[in-house]
Amino acid sequence: MNERELIALLKKKDREAFKIVVETWQGMVYNTALGLLQNMEDAEDTAQEVFMQVYESILSFKEESKFSTWLYRITVSKALDHIRKKKRKKRFAFIQSLYGKNDGQMIEPPDFFHPGVKMENKENAAILFKAVDQLPVNQKTAFILNKTENLSYREIAEVMECTESAVDALLQRAKKNLQKNLKEYYEKLD
Amino acid sequence: MEEKFNKKIEEALKSFDGIEKASPRPFFFTRLEARMQNQKSTWEEISSFVAKPMVSFACICLIVIINAAVIFSSSTSTNSTTNSISQQNNELATADEYNLVSSNFYEFVNTKP
Structure with a gap:
């Protein structure tokens, strides 16, 4: 089955096609997320979110670029969102520690x-x-x-x-x- | 000193050379599928809530009660209007009997026989 046929089936929400897509590109998505996030759990979490978005918004993929390029874009955007969320949490924890609400010390990764x-x-x-x-x-x-x-x-x-x-x-x-x-x-x- | 630092920096920058790609833990797809099934959409949740027999039975009962209340209240209001109309008729009849009300213009003008 070539990429086009696979995407056509995925647009029909075919489970087997989705499984093939995940198994083909999971390494690429995970490795990119891992490089950007530098944490294995976060990378796995982000990789799952990427494939969930792929399944939900495959109809918006117009096939103007390669499927892998589209996947990379989603992965980068999800990973950067994750970094932003983490930074926000860190800042909040820092403010709480200033007011003495957070007894735990700031832990360096x-x-x-x-x-x-x-x-x-x-x-x-x-x-x-x-x-x-x-x-x-x-x-x-x-x-x-x-x-x-x-x-x-x-x-x-x-x-x-x-x-x-x-x-x-x-x-x-x-x-x-x-x-x-x-x-x-x-x-x-x- | 500067040379020593430069050497270390170069070594660090070259440490990514020949890096192999990392892969997720086995059964990634199974975990993904489980997560997708757990994350139902809001509409799915609402429809599954409404589809519960107890909820649908309660909804039907509520609709029947509202209908009954509307019908009952409209019938009582009809009765009260009928009562007020009959009371008005009685008053008019009494007025007619004792010639209290002038019914037309001629009665005012032609007072003489």
Whole structure:
């Protein structure tokens, strides 16, 4: 069954077609969400939300772009929503702690170890993920899509709905910012 | 010192090289399906609530009671109007009997026989 036939069946709410769609693209959706969220539970939660939205709004997919591009867009948008919600919760917890309503101390998130990173790179990758987390949203998205999903500039441009030169600029700025963040990190350690 | 930092930074930036893609835990689809079934839409919830036999029976009873109340109240109002009309007729008859009411214009003008 090709992609078109699969989508046509999915538009008819066919369960088997939905199962095939999930099993084909779950890795891609999960890996992208994991790169952006840096937390396995959050990534699984977001991946589920992505497929739920795919099932509900498949009729709005006009087949002007590739199905995977559409999926990437939903994944990025859901993951960024999740980050925003988490930040809001953190801010609220901080305000509560100021008024003494929250007795628990603010817990720093633990280092994130991506399961796909080579053993010898684990420690450095955890430091890099921390630096990536400090990047502005657009730079972070472009960097994760490029490094963890191996997407080309053109594919990233399609997902982020911008030009290839804009993606190039985003990645250049991301690299500069990462160098700056890492330098600060190593200077603090020293 | 600067060189040492630069080396570390370069190593950190290269740590993503050859990164493999992560996959979700097994039975992802089963968990997804279970979550989708738990998340019923609001309309589905409303319709399933209305479809319960007790709720539908209560609704029918309520409709019957409202109908009965409307019919009863309209019949009592009809009775009271009939009563007031008959009272008016009696008053007119008494007035006629004692010639209290002038019924037309000629009675005022032609007072002489």
